[in-house]
Amino acid sequence: MCSHGHSHGGCGAEHIPEVGGDDVYRYDMVSYIDLDKVTTLNESIDGAGRKVFKMMEMRDDKTDYVESDCDAELLFNIPFTGHVRLHGLSIIGDEDASHPAKIKLFKDKEAMSFDDCSIEADQEIDLKQDPRGIVDYPLKASKFANLHHLSILITANFAGTDSETKVFYIGLRGEFQHEFRQRVAIATYESRAQLKDHKNEIPGQVTRSIL
Template sequence: MPHHHDHDHSHSHEHGEDGHHDHDHSSDITPALQSNLYQQIDFDGIVTLNEAESKSGAAIVKKTWAQRLDELPELESDVDEQLLMYIPFTGQTKLHSLLLFSAPTASAPKTVKLFRNRPDLDFSTAADLAPTQTLSVPQTLTGPTSDVLEIPLNRAQFNTTTSITLFFEENWSQGEEEVTRVSYVGFKGQHMALNREPVTFLYEAAANPRDHAVIQGVQGVGRTIGPGR
C-alpha cells in the first residue's frame, strides 16, 4: 500500500517555542530533545495494525515533544484491545527508553512487547515469538503532574536497531474494555551514522543524502507487515 504524505517535517523542530505552551513543561523541552529520536523516525514507513482510524498510529508518533500531552490525534484499537505498530528509523539507532502517554483510563496500555528489527510480524507471530523485551506500563497519573512515561529499555538488546515493533497486548481494563487508546509514542537513544559513530541529535537527518537510500530500503521492507491493509 503506497504511503502518500505531503507533510513538511520542518515544523517538527520547535526548539525555540517552549514559551508558547499552556502546560508548564518548558524547562524539560531542551534536555528531552537532546536524546529524543524524533528526527530519526521514518514517519511514512510506520504501519499500525488494528487501528480504528487509518494513519492514526503514525499521527501520534508525529507529535512533537511540545505536543505530547495534546488529546488529539489519538490512536484507538478497532476490533479488540490489541495494537501492532511497526516503526522504522532512518538509520541505525541504540534505543535507551520508550516514551509513552495515554489518558488515565482503563483503555491505557498495560503490557507492551517490543521486537527489534522484525518488519514481518502480524498478530499471530507477535503472540508466538519471544519479544526482545516485555514492558509493564504503569497507569497514567491524573492531574497537573501527568506527563509522558519514560520506560527504560535493556540497552544491550537494542543496539543496531533499524526498526521497532510495538505489540500492545492488553490494557488496564482486565478484559472489560476492547478499545486501547494511546496518545503519544516516542523514543530516546543514540542515532548512529553510517560509519556507526554517534552523531549529535539536533542535526537535520533528511539533509544528508546518504540517509535517503536507507529510508527507501526500510520503507520497502516495512510494508510487508500489513498485507491487505
C-alpha cells in the first residue's frame, strides 16, 4: 500500500441511493464548474481527474477516465464559477471491483488535502456499482443549498482500500444561484456612467439657432 500522508479513519456512512431509469435526472452542473481549477489528488495521470466532469450526453464515453495512483482514494476539489445549489450526483465506474464504493462530501473547503479529510464530512454515501450511471444519490438540502466549492473524497472501492479506483464520470445536478458578490459589485460599478469619463461628450452649454 502506498501512503500519501493520511490515515484511514472511519465512521458510519448513510446509505441513501435512489435508483431511477435513464435520464430521469439531468446532471448539467458541469457548465458551472471552473474546470481549469479542478484538482484531483492521488490521480495516476496529472489532469485526468477533471476530464470525468463532462456533459451528461458524453457519460457513456469511456475514453477519458481517472485512476488512483496507489490505494483506493481519490480526492476531487471542485470550484464553481458562482454560488450553486446541489441536489444530487451520479458516479460511473468500471464493471469490476475498481468501481468506487464509498464517498465523503465536503462543502466550501477549498484546496483540501488528505490530511484535511479527518474533519466530519457534510455527507457520506455508500455507492452501488453503477457502470451505466442510472443511480441518483440525493444530497442533503440543508447542507448543499448555497456553496461555491465541493470536495469529493473516494475512500474505498468494491475491492476495499488497497487497490486502485477507476472513475469514468461524475455528474452533478442542481441549479446556479448567483455570481460571486465581488464580481457583481465590480460589474455594477463599471455599468454606471462616470462624469469624468464622458466630459468631452457633455456640452458645456446648450446652444440654439434662431431662425
